[in-house]
Amino acid sequence: MRPGLSSSVYKRMNSKDFVGDPDRADDVSDRLLNLMDQNIGNPSWKPSLPHVCIATVSSFLFGYHLGVVNEPLESISLDLGFTGNTLAEGLVVSMCLGGALIGCLFSGLISDGIGRRRSFQLSALPMIIGASLSASTTSLVGMLLGRFLAGTGMGLGPAVASLYVTEVSPSSVRGTYGSLIQIATCLGLIAALFIGAPVKEIVGWWRVCFWVSTVPAAFLALCMEFCAESPHWLYKRGRVAEAEVEFERLLGGPHVKLAMAELSRSERGDDGESIKYSELFYGRHFRVVFIGTMLFAFQQLSGINAVFYFSSAVFRSAGVPSDIANTCVGFAYLSGSIVAMLLMDIVGRKLLLVGSFLGMAAAMGLQAIAASLSDQGSWHVYLSVGGMLLSVLAFSLGAGPVPSLLLPEIFPNKIRAKGVALCMSVHWVVNFFVGLFFLRLLELLGAKILYSIFASFCLMGAIFVRKNVVETKGKTLQEIEVALLSAV
Known part of the structure; x- marks a missing residue:
C-alpha cells in the first residue's frame, strides 16, 4: 500500500472498474495523487537548497563575465592598442555573447547526453581557459579569443542552471529558488564592478579582474561532484x-x-524516445517554443544590457563618478532581485512580468525625456540617472528572473533541455547585437530616439505577456504541461 492512503482508497485505486478505461483510470490517479499530496504536505526546502546554491555559481560567473569589461574597458583599449575604436570596444564586450550562443545551442544536447551535473563541470572548463587567456594576452585578437571561449561556458552554464533548479526544487518554492539564479547573476555583476574599481589607479589591474573569475569556476567544477543529479x-x-x-x-x-x-x-503522454530540434517549430510544442523565444527577445530588446555593459560610460558622460554609479546600479539590481524572490511564489510569475515591462517602459521614457532636455539645465542629469536606476530595478523584479524560470516550467520533460536551449539562443543572439551596436546606434540615432525604441519594445512585451503567458505558481511541472498542451 502507498504511504498516506487509506485501505478503502487503495482498494478503489486497484478496482476492476477501471480496467480497459485508461482515461477514467488516469482521472482517478490524478485525484489520488492530490490526496497523497494533501496528506503528506509540501516537501521541506532545506534538503534541495545546497544543491541549488552550488548550481547558481554558474549564474554568478555569467554575471561576472558580463560586467568584467565594464569598468576596465578603457584601460584594456589603451594597453592593447585600440583606443577610440568603438567597433573594437563593442567586440570586446559582445564577443563572449557570440561564444555564449554556441554554448547555448549545444546545451540541450550536452545536458541530455551527459546529465546536468557533468554539464556544469564542462561549462567551467572554457571559462577557466578563456579568462586565463584574456588575462595574459597582449593583443586584441587574444582578448577576443579569450572572451569567446569564456562565452561558450557562459552559454552552457545558465541554460543548465535553469533546467537543474527547476527539476530539483519542490514546486512550493520553485519560484523562490529560480530567483536565486537572478540574485547570483546580480552578485556576479556587482563583484565585477567592485573588483574593477581600482583599474584607474593600478596599472594592469584589468588582468587581475579576469584572473579572479577562475576561482569560482574551479569551485563550481569541484562542488558539483557532490551534488544530486536531476531525477527527471x-x-x-x-x-x-x-x-x-x-x-x-x-x-x-x-x-x-x-x-x-x-x-x-x-x-x-510521450510518443517517442527523442525529439529533433526541427519538431519544435510545428505541432503541439510550437506554442510553448513561441512563448519562450518571444519572452527572451523582449527581455533583451528592452535595452537592459546596454545599461549593464555601458553604465560606467553613460554615467561619466552625465557627470556622475563611475564608482558611485556602479554602487547605485548594483544596489538597485540586488534590491529588486530580493523582492522578486520574496514575491515569486506569492503573486506569481505573470503579474511580475507585466509590471516589470511596464516599469521599464516608464524608465526608458524618462531616459528619452532627459535626452531631449539636455540643453535646458543640469537637472536633466538627475532625470537620466534616475531613469537608468529605475530601469534596472524594474528589470530585476520580473523581466530578469522570470523568463529563465518560466521556460523549464512550461516545457514537457521530453523536450525541456532542447526547448530551453533553443529559446535561450534567441536571448544570446539579441544580446550580442545590442552589445555590439549600442554605442554606434547611440552616435547615429541619439539617446532620445534609441531609448524611445527600447520603451516601445517594453510596452509590446507587457502586452505579449498579458495575452500569452500562463501562470505557473504552485503547480507541479506535470500540471503545467497538461494545462498548456490542452490549450493547443
Missing part, C-alpha cells in the same frame, strides 16, 4: 532506481512515490 534526467534515461534515490535526497522519503508517480503520468 535520470528517469528519462531509464535509470528509475537512481531517480528515486535522488528524489529522496532532495525531497525526503515520504515524497518519493508521489514524485515518481507524477513523472510516470507525464511520460505516458
Whole structure:
C-alpha cells in the first residue's frame, strides 16, 4: 500500500472498474495523487537548497563575465592598442555573447547526453581557459579569443542552471529558488564592478579582474561532484532506481512515490524516445517554443544590457563618478532581485512580468525625456540617472528572473533541455547585437530616439505577456504541461 492512503482508497485505486478505461483510470490517479499530496504536505526546502546554491555559481560567473569589461574597458583599449575604436570596444564586450550562443545551442544536447551535473563541470572548463587567456594576452585578437571561449561556458552554464533548479526544487518554492539564479547573476555583476574599481589607479589591474573569475569556476567544477543529479534526467534515461534515490535526497522519503508517480503520468503522454530540434517549430510544442523565444527577445530588446555593459560610460558622460554609479546600479539590481524572490511564489510569475515591462517602459521614457532636455539645465542629469536606476530595478523584479524560470516550467520533460536551449539562443543572439551596436546606434540615432525604441519594445512585451503567458505558481511541472498542451 502507498504511504498516506487509506485501505478503502487503495482498494478503489486497484478496482476492476477501471480496467480497459485508461482515461477514467488516469482521472482517478490524478485525484489520488492530490490526496497523497494533501496528506503528506509540501516537501521541506532545506534538503534541495545546497544543491541549488552550488548550481547558481554558474549564474554568478555569467554575471561576472558580463560586467568584467565594464569598468576596465578603457584601460584594456589603451594597453592593447585600440583606443577610440568603438567597433573594437563593442567586440570586446559582445564577443563572449557570440561564444555564449554556441554554448547555448549545444546545451540541450550536452545536458541530455551527459546529465546536468557533468554539464556544469564542462561549462567551467572554457571559462577557466578563456579568462586565463584574456588575462595574459597582449593583443586584441587574444582578448577576443579569450572572451569567446569564456562565452561558450557562459552559454552552457545558465541554460543548465535553469533546467537543474527547476527539476530539483519542490514546486512550493520553485519560484523562490529560480530567483536565486537572478540574485547570483546580480552578485556576479556587482563583484565585477567592485573588483574593477581600482583599474584607474593600478596599472594592469584589468588582468587581475579576469584572473579572479577562475576561482569560482574551479569551485563550481569541484562542488558539483557532490551534488544530486536531476531525477527527471535520470528517469528519462531509464535509470528509475537512481531517480528515486535522488528524489529522496532532495525531497525526503515520504515524497518519493508521489514524485515518481507524477513523472510516470507525464511520460505516458510521450510518443517517442527523442525529439529533433526541427519538431519544435510545428505541432503541439510550437506554442510553448513561441512563448519562450518571444519572452527572451523582449527581455533583451528592452535595452537592459546596454545599461549593464555601458553604465560606467553613460554615467561619466552625465557627470556622475563611475564608482558611485556602479554602487547605485548594483544596489538597485540586488534590491529588486530580493523582492522578486520574496514575491515569486506569492503573486506569481505573470503579474511580475507585466509590471516589470511596464516599469521599464516608464524608465526608458524618462531616459528619452532627459535626452531631449539636455540643453535646458543640469537637472536633466538627475532625470537620466534616475531613469537608468529605475530601469534596472524594474528589470530585476520580473523581466530578469522570470523568463529563465518560466521556460523549464512550461516545457514537457521530453523536450525541456532542447526547448530551453533553443529559446535561450534567441536571448544570446539579441544580446550580442545590442552589445555590439549600442554605442554606434547611440552616435547615429541619439539617446532620445534609441531609448524611445527600447520603451516601445517594453510596452509590446507587457502586452505579449498579458495575452500569452500562463501562470505557473504552485503547480507541479506535470500540471503545467497538461494545462498548456490542452490549450493547443
